[in-house]
Amino acid sequence: QSDLTQPASVSGSPGQSITISCIGKTSDFGEYDYASWYQQHPGKAPKLMIYDVNTRPSGVSDRFSGSNSGNTASLTISGLQPEDEADYYCSSYANKTTVVFGGGTKVTVL
Amino acid sequence: QVQLQESGPGLVKSSETLSLSCHVSDYSIGRGYYWGWIRQPPGKGLEWIGYIHNRGATYYNPSLESRVDISKDTSNNQFSLKLSSVTAADTAIYYCARSLRHGYIVDLDSWGQGILVTVSS
Numbered sequence: 001q002s003d004l005t006q007p008a009s010v011s012g013s014p015g016q017s018i019t020i021s022c023i024g025k026t027s028d029f030g031e032y033d034y035a036s037w038y039q040q041h042p043g044k045a046p047k048l049m050i051y052d053v054n055t056r057p058s059g060v061s062d063r064f065s066g067s068n069s070g071n072t073a074s075l076t077i078s079g080l081q082p083e084d085e086a087d088y089y090c091s092s093y094a095n096k097t098t099v100v101f102g103g104g105t106k107v108t109v110l
Numbered sequence: 111q112v113q114l115q116e117s118g119p120g121l122v123k124s125s126e127t128l129s130l131s132c133h134v135s136d137y138s139i140g141r142g143y144y145w146g147w148i149r150q151p152p153g154k155g156l157e158w159i160g161y162i163h164n165r166g167a168t169y170y171n172p173s174l175e176s177r178v179d180i181s182k183d184t185s186n187n188q189f190s191l192k193l194s195s196v197t198a199a200d201t202a203i204y205y206c207a208r209s210l211r212h213g214y215i216v217d218l219d220s221w222g223q224g225i226l227v228t229v230s231s
Contacts, residue, residue, distance in 0.1 A: 034216045038156070045205055045224055046148075046156065051217035057210060089156050091216055097169045099216055101148075104155040 004090055004102035011108040017078045020105045022090030024071040035073035036091045037066060039084075040104075046089065050075060077107070085109045112137040114206050114222035122200075124231045128193040132206030132222060133186075140164055140184040144209045146218065147180060147191045149202040152226075157202075161215050162189055169215070196229045203227075 005023040012018040022035065035053045038046035048057050050066040053073060063078045073092070077084055090102040118130035132145070139145055146161040160170035162180045170178045174193070182189040193200060203224040210219040 034214075036216050036218075038218075040156075045207075045221035046218070047221075048210065048217060048219040051210060051214075057217075057219055091156075091158075093216055097215075098171065099158040099161075101156040101158060 003094060003100045004092065006088075006090060006102040006105045008103075009106045009108065011110055012077075012080045013110045014080055014082065016080050017076060018080060018107065020075045020077075020088055020090075020107070022073040022075070022092075022102045024073075024092065034093050035066060035068055037064075037073075037075045038089045038091065040087045040089065042086075049088075080109055082109050112208060112220045114208065114220060116204060116206050116222045116225040118225060118227070120226055121228050121230055122196055124197055124229055125195055128191070128196050128200060128227055128229075130191045130204055130206075130225065130227070131188050132190070133188045134208075135187075137208075138184070139182055139187055139189060142212045144213075144215045145182065145189045146207050146209070146215065148205045148207060148218070149200075150205070150224075151199075151202045159191065159193075159204075198229050198231070201227065201229045 037050040039049050040046040053068045054066040065076045067074050088105045094100040113135040115133045122128045142164050144161045147159040160180050162168045177194045179192040205224045206222045207218040208220040210217040
């Protein structure tokens with residue numbers, strides 16, 4: 001069972017913005033500031049989309065952005081596109097040396 | 111760009127030990143970074159298994175720690191996972207991955223393609 005809680009699904013129409021939340025049981029996000037987000041298409045390995053709460057790796061679209069507040073990290077996808085339909089996972093430190101993933105959120109583009 | 115490739119048996123009998131290797135190309139694992147294993151049961155979410163640092167330190171998921179061993183073979187540029195006393199609950203796609211930055215373990219930007227391991231009774 002994950003220590004990070006995500007909604008099971010989020011949907012939106014093309015061009016809209018959606019936000020996926022990731023709630024920790026403690027103030028992990030505020031203490032460590034290390035929330036990461038991964039995108040996973042069916043049958044593919046996860047892809048790092050955001051790290052350090054709001055930093056995009058090279059090559060990731062600026063339509064993806066992250067934020068955090070207290071024990072909640074969030075991923076926002078702006079200008080939703082059909083190729084954004086995928087599963088999204090948040091991740092953070094469970095303590096200074098171990099890692100935890102959220103349960104995942106299925107994003108559907110209507 | 112670094113490339114990772116998992117290998118090992120796709121079928122393991124219950125109560126036995128699952129053994130996988132991750133061969134790394136275009137980067138020497140002894141030079142730096144954390145190298146990790148993550149798994150995903152069919153149709154379910156990701157689960158972090160553990161990491162090994164290039165200098166040998168290991169960190170494991172507390173829920174698996176008693177059964178997990180991650181090691182590295184610098185001469186063959188690969189690192190390995192052993193999971194003992196497996197049950198059907200260990201059936202999953204197993205991924206190896208590398209962190210984006212030295213010294214961090216939450217930013218995995220290089221992944222293998224994954225290998226499905228099924229535990230049979």
